[in-house]
Amino acid sequence: IFIGEISMYFIKSTRETLIIQEKTILTGECCYLNPLLRRIIRFIGVFAFGLFATDIFVNAGQVVTGNLAPYFLTVCKPNYTGNDCRAHHQFINNGNICTGDVEVIEKARRSFPSKHAALSIYSALYATMYITSTIKTKSSRLAKPVLCLGTLCAAFLTGLNRVSEYRNHCSDVIAGFILGSAVALFLGICVVHNFKGTHGSPSKPKPE
Known part of the structure; x- marks a missing residue:
């Protein structure tokens, strides 16, 4: 942008068009805000x-x-030898069985x-x-x-x-x-x- x-602005034909389109803002009693500066601030802002x-x-x-991200189990590194993981077809909701980095695991949850x-x-x-x-x-x-x-x-x-x-x-x-x-x-x-x-x-x- x-x-x-x-x-x-430095091309004559387009500069005249931009000056016609843009209003020249008077700041104070003697200073004017250039149309180029105004457009850059507005569009980039x-x-x-x-x-x-x-x-x-x-x-x-x-x-x-x-x-959960597709790589969640890789960064979670769950402890499959825990007591809660030995039973089959059981939903685990107690404690945290992940042994990986906490920050990486939290990122994988988003x-x-x-x-x-x-x-x-x-x-x-x-x-x-x-x-x-x-x-x-x-x-x-x-x-x-x-x-x-x-x-x-x-x-x-x-x-x-x-x-x-x-x-x-x-x-x-x-x-x-x-x-x-x-x-x-x-x-x-x-x-x-x-x-x-x-x-x-x-x-x-x-x-x-």
């Missing part, structure tokens, strides 16, 4: 807010559900939804919406679709990697994709309005 805004919001939603879901899938699809979808809404290429029509699809493909491969390495279940990754996509779409459409500027004429200082 930072590189894209700076590149568009909203992205950071969505990143933290997605992380909070994922953490809340993981704590509430307590779904699998749903997948944080990696949620954050990756959120970042990819937010960046894709920014690219399709702001960057205009007249010379090559395939540059923008290739860049957007490559970004989304990287996020999709992140989710597949979590499943292939037995770090998350398929349902965990799908839930993470849905959560991250929902946050990105909400912020991109309802908050930054498809990355369009606020139309209006620059404000002028009041005469003394």
Whole structure:
């Protein structure tokens, strides 16, 4: 986003469009907030807010559900020689039979939804919406679709990697994709309005 805004600002045709779209904010009596700086702060600020919001939603879901990761028994290292484990077809709810690292075991209890899938699809979808809404290429029509699809493909491969390495279940990754996509779409459409500027004429200082 930072590189894209700076590149568009230094291109004459797009710079004139951005200046027309953005309102020039007067701070104090003599200082103006540059439209470039305003757009960078707004878009990156909203992205950071969505990143933290997605992380909070994922953490809340993981704590509430307590779904076990596929590798839970590997890190749990249960004591099968205990008295409670000798009886067959018996549900064990007394004590802790895990002998592994406590922190690793606690992490393995938080699998749903997948944080990696949620954050990756959120970042990819937010960046894709920014690219399709702001960057205009007249010379090559395939540059923008290739860049957007490559970004989304990287996020999709992140989710597949979590499943292939037995770090998350398929349902965990799908839930993470849905959560991250929902946050990105909400912020991109309802908050930054498809990355369009606020139309209006620059404000002028009041005469003394």
